[in-house]
Amino acid sequence: MSINDNIIKLMELKGVSVVELQTEGEANYIHLEVPIQGHTCPCCGTSTRYVHDYREQKVLDVPLYNKPTYLLYRKRRYRCPTCGKRFFEKNDFLPRYAHTTNRFFLRLFQELHSVDSQKSIAERLTTSTMRIRRVLDAVSPPLPKLPEVLGIDEFRGNTNRTKYHCILTDLTASKPIDILCNRTEATLTHHFRKYQHTGQLENVKFIVIDMWFVYYTVLRQIFPKATIIIDRFHLVRQAMWSLENVRKRIQKDLPDSLRVYFKKSRSVLLKRASHLRVTDTINEVRQRDRMLEYIPDLKKAYELKEELLQMVQDTHDLETARQQLDEWIKKADASGIPEFKTATRAYRNWKKPILNAFVYPYSNGITEGCNNKIKVIKRNAFGLRNFDRFRTRILLAFQ
Numbered sequence: 533m534s535i536n537d538n539i540i541k542l543m544e545l546k547g548v549s550v551v552e553l554q555t556e557g558e559a560n561y562i563h564l565e566v567p568i569q570g571h572t573c574p575c576c577g578t579s580t581r582y583v584h585d586y587r588e589q590k591v592l593d594v595p596l597y598n599k600p601t602y603l604l605y606r607k608r609r610y611r612c613p614t615c616g617k618r619f620f621e622k623n624d625f626l627p628r629y630a631h632t633t634n635r636f637f638l639r640l641f642q643e644l645h646s647v648d649s650q651k652s653i654a655e656r657l658t659t660s661t662m663r664i665r666r667v668l669d670a671v672s673p674p675l676p677k678l679p680e681v682l683g684i685d686e687f688r689g690n691t692n693r694t695k696y697h698c699i700l701t702d703l704t705a706s707k708p709i710d711i712l713c714n715r716t717e718a719t720l721t722h723h724f725r726k727y728q729h730t731g732q733l734e735n736v737k738f739i740v741i742d743m744w745f746v747y748y749t750v751l752r753q754i755f756p757k758a759t760i761i762i763d764r765f766h767l768v769r770q771a772m773w774s775l776e777n778v779r780k781r782i783q784k785d786l787p788d789s790l791r792v793y794f795k796k797s798r799s800v801l802l803k804r805a806s807h808l809r810v811t812d813t814i815n816e817v818r819q820r821d822r823m824l825e826y827i828p829d830l831k832k833a834y835e836l837k838e839e840l841l842q843m844v845q846d847t848h849d850l851e852t853a854r855q856q857l858d859e860w861i862k863k864a865d866a867s868g869i870p871e872f873k874t875a876t877r878a879y880r881n882w883k884k885p886i887l888n889a890f891v892y893p894y895s896n897g898i899t900e901g902c903n904n905k906i907k908v909i910k911r912n913a914f915g916l917r918n919f920d921r922f923r924t925r926i927l928l929a930f931q
């Protein structure tokens with residue numbers, strides 16, 4: 533087997549003969565031809581083997597020996613002896629206007645499913661980031677199918693000067709289905725209206741959101757039959773914030789040493805009581821009790837937080853949940869602690885979708901996990917400020 537045969541095999545170039553393999557500077561050039569054969573004139577149908585002239589087509593292929601590799605295809609034009617028509621020979625390996633081979637494109641497309649930066653993909657494929665961007669523009673994923681359980685959450689982005697992007701998740705399949713550039717009413721409405729005549733809006737039975745009012749108003753209109761659920765994490769966070777704010781208020785007036793102690797013990801207060809660690813060297817229970825002992829507001833706030841978390845964990849029946857939540861709100865009001873006002877207001881305003889969080893098992897916890905992968909893409913995509921390309925990279929990475 534000659535070296536040329538090896539290359540043909542290696543490069544999977546069937547029906548092609550390598551005329552010459554040439555390495556010049558930092559690039560490989562593979563000169564190719566296909567054998568002369570009878571062609572039928574596309575105009576009059578006459579058979580001909582008469583070669584009129586040659587044209588060279590230069591295309592980028594996958595790297596060979598880690599060097600950029602170009603195919604230089606010497607393409608024949610045949611001439612019809614009957615009608616004079618000139619036409620290019622047929623070939624199966626290269627579309628007429630291609631600048632890259634199919635397998636180069638496939639390899640690049642595959643690489644785009646990683647979380648790697650455009651720059652390192654370009655280096656691996658010995659091409660420019662410009663070409664990567666062009667491919668990204670060309671492969672932008674189409675409108676995905678709407679799932680039965682839809683999660684909507686935001687994540688910090690840095691493209692198109694938008695602080696928060698919106699991530700739509702299929703919560704049953706645990707993967708993102710789409711990314712929106714922001715979470716305004718206009719964007720959300722425009723996005724979901726695209727589904728209006730697809731019959732897919734009916735597919736969505738449950739939607740998990742946080743307490744962002746725009747979500748609610750838009751979704752109520754577009755999915756009037758779907759059950760809207762407040763994400764458990766966001767629900768619990770309200771009570772956590774209240775507790776945090778009580779701690780901050782109190783520690784402000786404490787002497788220096790105690791203030792530092794309170795600040796350092798922050799996580800002990802936020803942790804579930806049942807998860808506090810007690811070992812030979814660490815005693816988080818004592819650490820917590822020291823803080824709660826002399827400060828009634830902090831003690832009450834802590835108990836309110838614990839109670840709410842316990843409820844969310846244990847109660848899954850609608851009526852019981854309603855009763856317990858109402859009692860909790862009353863208790864928080866009666867405590868007179870101003871920091872809980874935001875939480876109780878939110879719980880009152882959002883009561884119905886909040887109660888759904890007790891009853892249904894769906895939450896955006898998965899989306900939080902996706903956000904970590906997105907963060908890696910974001911970090912690697914330094915300079916990826918074009919939102920559409922950012923969206924494409926994220927969706928490919930989760931395919």
Ligand SMILES: [Zn+2]
Nearest residue numbers: 573576612615
């Ligand atoms: Zn002809």
